[in-house]
Amino acid sequence: xxKLFLNFKLFIAIFSIIIIFLYVVIxxxxxxxxxxxTTRVELKSIxxxxxxxxxxATKHFYKIGPTFSGKIMDLYKDVGDFVTxxxxxxxxxxxxxxxxxIAQKAAILEAAALLEKAKKEANxxxxxxxxxxxxxxxxxxxxxxxxxxxxxxxLSLASLKSAQEYLNRNKSELDVLSxxxxxxxxxxxxxxxxxxxxxxxxxNVTSSDIIFEIIDPNxxxxxxxxxxxxxxxxxxxxxxxVLLRSKKNSPIxxxxxxxxxxxxxxxxxxxxKITFDTTATVPPIGEIAEVKVFLPKTKEELTVPxxxxxKFNEKVGLWxxxxxxxxxxxxxxxxxxxxxxxxxxxxxxxxxxxxxxSKKEITPQSKIKIVKELGGFKK
Amino acid sequence: MINLAIxxxxxxxxxxxxxxxxxxxxxxxxxxxAGVYRGMVDDGKVLLxxxxxxxxxxxxxxxxxxxESSTIPDDLYRSIGVVRGVxxxxxxxxxxxxLQKDGKDVRAMVAGISSGEITQAGWPPYLIAGRHxxxxxxxxxxxxxxxxxxxDKIKIRRNxxxxxxxxxxxxxxxxxxxxxxxxxxxxxxxxxxxNEAILMDRRRVEANPVFKNSAVSAGVSSLLVxxxxxxxxxxxxxxxxxxxxxxxxIRKWKSLTVYDKSEMEEILIGKLIATSAKQIxxxxxxxxxxxxxxxxxxxxxxxxxxxxxxxxxxxxxxxxRTIAWxxxxxxxxxxxxxxxxxxxxxxxxxxxFPKYVLLTNLDTFLLFLGxxxxxxxxxxxxxxxALKIDPAEAIG
Numbered sequence: 001x002x003k004l005f006l007n008f009k010l011f012i013a014i015f016s017i018i019i020i021f022l023y024v025v026i027x028x029x030x031x032x033x034x035x036x037x038t039t040r041v042e043l044k045s046i047x048x049x050x051x052x053x054x055x056x057a058t059k060h061f062y063k064i065g066p067t068f069s070g071k072i073m074d075l076y077k078d079v080g081d082f083v084t085x086x087x088x089x090x091x092x093x094x095x096x097x098x099x100x101x102i103a104q105k106a107a108i109l110e111a112a113a114l115l116e117k118a119k120k121e122a123n124x125x126x127x128x129x130x131x132x133x134x135x136x137x138x139x140x141x142x143x144x145x146x147x148x149x150x151x152x153x154x155l156s157l158a159s160l161k162s163a164q165e166y167l168n169r170n171k172s173e174l175d176v177l178s179x180x181x182x183x184x185x186x187x188x189x190x191x192x193x194x195x196x197x198x199x200x201x202x203x204n205v206t207s208s209d210i211i212f213e214i215i216d217p218n219x220x221x222x223x224x225x226x227x228x229x230x231x232x233x234x235x236x237x238x239x240x241x242v243l244l245r246s247k248k249n250s251p252i253x254x255x256x257x258x259x260x261x262x263x264x265x266x267x268x269x270x271x272x273k274i275t276f277d278t279t280a281t282v283p284p285i286g287e288i289a290e291v292k293v294f295l296p297k298t299k300e301e302l303t304v305p306x307x308x309x310x311k312f313n314e315k316v317g318l319w320x321x322x323x324x325x326x327x328x329x330x331x332x333x334x335x336x337x338x339x340x341x342x343x344x345x346x347x348x349x350x351x352x353x354x355x356x357x358s359k360k361e362i363t364p365q366s367k368i369k370i371v372k373e374l375g376g377f378k379k
Numbered sequence: 380m381i382n383l384a385i386x387x388x389x390x391x392x393x394x395x396x397x398x399x400x401x402x403x404x405x406x407x408x409x410x411x412x413a414g415v416y417r418g419m420v421d422d423g424k425v426l427l428x429x430x431x432x433x434x435x436x437x438x439x440x441x442x443x444x445x446x447e448s449s450t451i452p453d454d455l456y457r458s459i460g461v462v463r464g465v466x467x468x469x470x471x472x473x474x475x476x477x478l479q480k481d482g483k484d485v486r487a488m489v490a491g492i493s494s495g496e497i498t499q500a501g502w503p504p505y506l507i508a509g510r511h512x513x514x515x516x517x518x519x520x521x522x523x524x525x526x527x528x529x530x531d532k533i534k535i536r537r538n539x540x541x542x543x544x545x546x547x548x549x550x551x552x553x554x555x556x557x558x559x560x561x562x563x564x565x566x567x568x569x570x571x572x573x574n575e576a577i578l579m580d581r582r583r584v585e586a587n588p589v590f591k592n593s594a595v596s597a598g599v600s601s602l603l604v605x606x607x608x609x610x611x612x613x614x615x616x617x618x619x620x621x622x623x624x625x626x627x628x629i630r631k632w633k634s635l636t637v638y639d640k641s642e643m644e645e646i647l648i649g650k651l652i653a654t655s656a657k658q659i660x661x662x663x664x665x666x667x668x669x670x671x672x673x674x675x676x677x678x679x680x681x682x683x684x685x686x687x688x689x690x691x692x693x694x695x696x697x698x699x700r701t702i703a704w705x706x707x708x709x710x711x712x713x714x715x716x717x718x719x720x721x722x723x724x725x726x727x728x729x730x731x732f733p734k735y736v737l738l739t740n741l742d743t744f745l746l747f748l749g750x751x752x753x754x755x756x757x758x759x760x761x762x763x764x765a766l767k768i769d770p771a772e773a774i775g
Contacts (some may be wrong), residue, residue: 316498339513
């Protein structure tokens with residue numbers, strides 16, 4: 001026996017194996033602890049935002065085309081050009097319109113001459129009627145002769161009326177041709193940028209075709225979509241922030257212009273229009289944008305991080321820490337924000353210590369060890 | 380009589396300890412092997428636990444969504460939600476893909492979680508840092524095994540997702556870490572083609588004489604890039620309702636396949652890893668045989684070395700039982716040292732394995748019994764040999 005204790009080497013080897021073995025058993029066995037981090041329940045209000053995505057669109061899309069079918073004679077502008085209201089942007093080929101106007105003017109002169117002739121004839125018929133009327137009263141002519149002269153007068157007055165209207169018609173037809181000539185010039189209905197040019201010089205277009213599309217940069221908005229499940233209190237005039245996909249680091253401020261009365265049934269989204277406060281630069285129509293709408297602050301309520309909200313036995317709640325013990329407290333979620341803060345209502349009070357993070361699901365039997373933060377082990 | 384065995388061990392201590400370490404490493408590997416199997420089973424179980432569903436509704440006659448691909452329309456959840464006894468329903472998508480992390484590939488399963496409450500089925504049940512996904516787009520919660528940290532950007536298809544939260548042990552059934560992103564983005568990612576493919580599709584549609592009207596062809600083109608499908612619907616059952624009855628109801632009226640948790644476990648563990656489990660059990664058998672041989676061999680050598688001493692003992696009139704007990708003791712001590720070193724080495728080795736190794740107390744206990752049994756049986760040959768030694772050898 002003496003020799004056994006003297007054998008120091010053996011003792012050290014066996015002792016260290018046993019010590020390490022016991023350490024391993026304690027660390028991995030049923031005595032292991034669940035590491036958790038905790039925080040205190042706070043009583044405060046939270047900033048809330050709604051998040052949606054959308055694309056750059058415009059309130060008005062001016063589509064300019066000819067009023068009648070014809071051939072394009074000239075296009076003065078191209079895509080990207082800025083045009084002002086009433087500026088000429090294209091011209092249609094008049095073809096034989098000018099010749100038609102000359103013919104029409106001649107037709108007016110002809111009608112005027114015919115009118116003159118009718119006037120003279122009416123005057124003469126009137127004189128004859130007056131003379132025969134006197135003779136008829138003096139019984140110098142027969143009743144039949146007097147009736148003829150009376151009828152001549154009526155007919156010549158009708159011819160006069162006809163000649164007058166003939167002249168009017170020809171004048172109006174000249175007006176029609178003049179208006180048509182005026183519309184050969186296509187003019188911009190509003191100031192803005194030309195965003196597309198859909199026909200070229202020499203092309204034949206019909207009255208339903210579009211030659212230019214114009215947008216007004218002050219008319220731009222975001223056609224935004226918000227998930228129905230998370231969208232509440234989305235109303236007009238709320239402040240918003242837009243992040244264009246091409247400019248992720250420079251948000252543009254704006255506001256909710258309109259919440260569409262029709263929601264999207266298929267994508268389960270609400271639609272809204274967000275206008276910009278300033279439109280210094282014109283983003284391309286159709287560019288994707290992220291939209292954040294700022295809702296009014298909430299009332300002061302018990303506030304906890306979203307990571308502390310857990311489910312246990314199919315109930316929603318959080319784990320309250322009391323010394324070494326933990327207890328599940330059922331709570332109702334009132335509100336939440338994009339920073340991961342949640343307002344709750346339940347049997348907890350301000351200052352209560354609650355579990356935030358854990359490496360596994362917690363049960364009332366879990367033996368806990370509070371740590372500052374959970375390490376990044378691979379497993 | 381104990382000092383006979385221990386004295387002998389002290390006598391050839393170096394050799395005995397080295398053999399113990401060798402055997403220990405072998406035992407450690409056996410334990411790790413069992414741990415690998417348990418890890419695979421656990422991967423499947425945590426996937427099911429973390430999804431927090433009572434029922435999985437999938438495409439008819441598929442083993443989806445984990446073991447087979449399953450595609451169902453994304454608006455079907457509305458009609459499942461009105462089935463009596465259904466508490467919550469949530470669409471979910473799963474897509475295994477390679478993510479880029481600092482120029483290296485990380486294999487991960489991207490799970491699409493439907494918007495709504497944090498405690499909804501499909502959402503990660505607990506975090507180890509950060510917060511849950513709060514925006515409906517472009518945010519992600521990643522498992523720490525992906526190597527991503529809070530604030531990192533993950534590129535999935537053409538979009539970048541900011542990591543806002545981290546999880547621990549959230550893995551797919553094949554052990555790939557999970558990255559949670561909003562469902563709308565996940566649906567898009569699942570079927571989103573690269574831009575060239577989209578442009579080519581558009582041109583094909585435009586060139587198709589069937590679509591003379593450009594408005595129709597634009598509509599068809601947009602349909603081509605749209606995805607209105609999910610992989611499964613996760614269902615939570617109301618208290619007091621039988622999950623199987625609800626499952627039958629859905630099977631009967633909705634023409635879908637429904638699994639409850641035990642059926643899903645059977646698919647993941649019984650079907651998915653069945654071959655791997657057999658493979659591992661073969662290894663376990665081989666390792667047990669090798670361990671037994673080593674223990675038998677070393678005890679045999681030790682006995683052979685002291686044949687003369689045993690003969691002397693016999694000559695002195697020592698009983699056979701005492702000699703046999705000494706050899707058995709040596710064998711058991713060797714087994715015990717092997718077991719302890721095995722347990723220690725397995726504990727420290729497990730962290731270095733790329734996949735999850737789960738060392739359970741049950742396995743450790745079973746292994747202890749196994750090692751001891753092997754030690755007892757291995758010593759039988761040596762005991763047999765020792766008993767046959769002729770006392771005359773002591774003088775001869």
